[in-house]
Amino acid sequence: MVDMKRKIIPEDIYKLAYISDPQISPDGLKVAFVKTVIDEENNNYKSNIWIKGEDKEHYKLTNGISTNNMPRWSPNGEFISFISDRNGNKQLYLIHTNGGEAEQITFMKEDISFPVWSPDGSKIAFISKIKINNKEKLEPVEIKKLKLKSDSVKGFIDTNYKNHIYVIDIISKVVTKITPDDFYLFEPEWHQIFNPSWSNDGKYLSFTSQIQDEYDRDKNPWKADIFVVSSEGGIPKAIKKDIGPALKPIWTIDDKSIIYIGHLNKYFRVTSLKLCKVALEDGKAEILSDEFDRTLEDFTVHDSGMGYSDSYPKLSMDGNKVYFLASDFGKVNLFSLSLKTKEVKRVIGGKRRIFGFTLNKEKNKIAFSFSTVDNPGDIAIFDLNTEKEIRLTDVNKDFLNSVNISIPEEISYVSKDDMRQYGWIMKPIGFQEGKKYPCVLEIHGGPYTQYGWTFFFEFQLLAAQGYVVIYCNPRGSRGYGQKLSYAEINNYGGLDYDDIMKFTDRALECGYIDPERLAVTGGSYGGYMTNWIISHTNRFKVAVTQRCISNWMTMYAMSDTGYFMVKEMLLGKELExxxxxxxxxxxxxxxxxxxxxxxxxxxxxxxxPIEQSEQLYISLKSLDKEVEMVRFPESNHGLSRNGIPSLRLARLKYIVDYINKYIVKK
Structure with missing residues (x-):
């Protein structure tokens, strides 16, 4: 039978659609979600909101080339609120769920984000900024804090803005600022924080923020407190005061406690995220999932997903069970925890990455977004009563049916210090038994992330080019328990290097990789490890280092996170x-x-920072080594995931062309 499918090419990156933020309707029969595609003509992205029912064709709720996201059902199911930049900056809109013209209901000077309906449907809380300094000329900038810049803003942090919580009345359209002017909300870009959460009686809003003490904000950058404020406005009261982060707070059914994702900083930044609870009365944090040796949240590295997805913990109707996501052996599955027994159970499993979910308590149904190794992403509904799963979308069907996809196989190996570790091996498209193939070793960033059971366009592209692609989760990776994550501390360039080399040896045992035609690449920590590997062995014929680290001495001060990364993720102690x-x-x-x-x-x-690559390039070039460097303008650390589309395409072509230049195909 003739295979009519073709091989993936770099330009196929323009053909992918990205699904995010599934929101189940109050009747439990429909799901609103966001679909993002590349607008090739304008060299950017456009996002629109769609609705899909279990027994109906899906339909598009919004149109245009703007960004429309964060759909949220009104409690009665008649309206959906969403955020759009169709008229300039990002504002809140309302649209009837049967369609029609959307109504803009906020007219803030700055962007807004994270809208959430009040329980009775009369109000929506959201976040926006206030500019505190209207400077008309260039002036010196005084710096007093340790945190100076942020990758998310591509430069120095603008201290002229403060975040605040607002509430809009749906009928009168009156907007009330809830948090006072003198309450400073500092914004760490790594966490989805400040998201307001209504109490069940609608009288209060909880949110999280870093503490206001500047010393602690600098020295303990992950510490965040939970605050409660009247939904009419007032002075926020700090509830949780323990060290460590606090993310995504929700109220217990009796409104006496708040459940959140966090930890108590036992292993600094490397501590696994846990399900926690704090009582409003005493403010003492309790770890609920302490016996569950996995980190909550999705830590999977990928290059084929886009858009915010709701992944807050969710309470069952009776308030006795909490649903949450956790990274587990390369998967991201949905789990539940009993508040009575603390028992954790897997609810929605499978070799896949679940990256967003919402719960309809009354109907006992969950809408979730997921990806697999052969699918960038789709939406499904899971019935908790029947345990029946219904897939609602197939947004990349036409593209996936037209190309050949390589399905990875999981392999394991034992490290030098007897730790069982895992990785994957992808055969090239057109694989033939008995033939030897060139191979590309991919190394993930972090290193406190994980490779997993998700679609990776770059890997598929390399497999289409005739390469075996191998990738693993060495020490430091998430998803395999606290011990493996913490084992990277004070081991950079040591046992982590041994792990990756031992994995490479294990892959070679499969028999179809040519050991004389090996390439290596990786980004961030993966770029660091690529640099480290080629400075300690000559077994690889070619290397591509991306957004790399070459000099920790300058990384310490130049990176937006370097000063605490060295302490909390590299050395495990203060730098001496x-x-x-x-x-x-x-x-x-x-x-x-x-x-x-x-x-x-x-x-x-x-x-x-790019100075890391500049140091490496100049040093190698001055020694007459074979080295080339490519700079990508107007791009930050996330280029491969959500950068300017034409530059994402160019990056892929550079990788393929350079490896092809030095690896001889047979």
Whole structure:
């Protein structure tokens, strides 16, 4: 039988559709969601809201080339609120669920975000900013805080803005500012915080914020408190005061406690996220999922997803069970925890990445978004009573039916210190038994993330080019328990390097990889490890390092997170001597690099600043080594995931062309 499918090419990145933010309707029969596609003509993205029922064709609720997202059903199911930038900045709109013209209901000077309906449907709370300084000329900027810049804003943090919580009355359209002017909400870009959450009686709003003490804000960047404020406005009261982060608060059914995602900072930034609870009366945090040795939330690395997705914990109708997402052995599944027994059960499993969900308590149904190794993303409904799952969408059907996809196989190996670790191997398209193939080793960033059972366009592209693609979760990775995550501390360039080399050896045992035609690539920490590998072995014929780290001494001060990353993720202690960082810097061993190297870096990357690549490039070039560098303008650390479409395409072409240049196909 003739295979009519073709191989994936770089330009296919324009053909993908990205699904996000599934919101189940009050009647439990429909799901509103966001579909994002690339607008090739305008070289950006457009997002629109769709609705799909279990027994009806899906229909488009919004249109246009603007961004329309964060759909939220009114409690009676008649309206959907959403955020759109169709008239300039991002504002709140209302539209009837049967369609029609959307009505703009907020006219704030700045963007708004994270709308949430009050329980009775009369109001919507949201977040917006206030500009506190209207400067008309250039003036010196005084710096007093340790946190100076942010990758999310591609530069220095603008201290002229403060976030506030607002509430709009749906009937009168009157907007009330809930948090007072003198309450400063500092915004750490890594967390979905400040999201207001209504109490069940509608009298209060909870939210999370970093504490107001500047010393603690600088020295304990992950510490966040939970605050409660009257829904009419007033002075917020700090509830949770323990060290550690607090994310995504929800109220218990009696409104006496707040459940949230966080930890007590036992292992600094590397501590697994847990389900926690704090009582309004005493403010003492309790870890609910302490016996569940997995981190909550989705930590899966991917390049084929876009858009915010609701992944708050959700309470059952009787208030005795909490539903949440957790990373587990390369998967992200949905679990439940009994508030009475603390027992954790897997509710929606499978070899896939669930990256958003909402719960209809009355109907006992869950809408969720998921991806698999052969599908970038779709929406499904799960009935908790019958345990029946219904897939609602197939948004990439035409594209996926037209191309060949490589399905990875999971393999395991034992590390030097006897830790069981896992990875995957993808055969090239057109694989033939008995033939030897070139191979690309991919290394994920973080390193406190995970590779997993999700679609990865870059990997599929390399498989289409005739490469075996191998990738693993060495020490430091999430999803395998606290011990493996923490095992990376004070081990950079040591046992992590041994893990990845041992995994490569394990992959070679499969028999169809040519050990003389190996390539290596990775981004962020993966870029660091790519640099480290080629400065310590010559087994790879070519390397591509992306948004890399080459010199921890300058990374410490130049990165938006470097000063605490070194303490909390690298050394596990306060830095005492810069020479400690030089010893684990690939730049210290640059004379030993003999592998042809392509360096890719975004010019506005604040997480791993471009000076990291510039140091490496200049050092190698001055030694007459084979090295090339490509800079991507107007791009930050997230170029491969959500960057300017034409630059995402260019990046993929550079990777493929450079590896093809040095790997001989047979």
């Amino acid at each position: 001597d810069l020479i400690e960082l030089w010893k684990i810097s690939p730049l210290a061993y640059v004379k030993d690099i003999n592998t042809p190297l392509l360096i890719l870096h975004s010019e506005k990357d604040m997480r791993c």
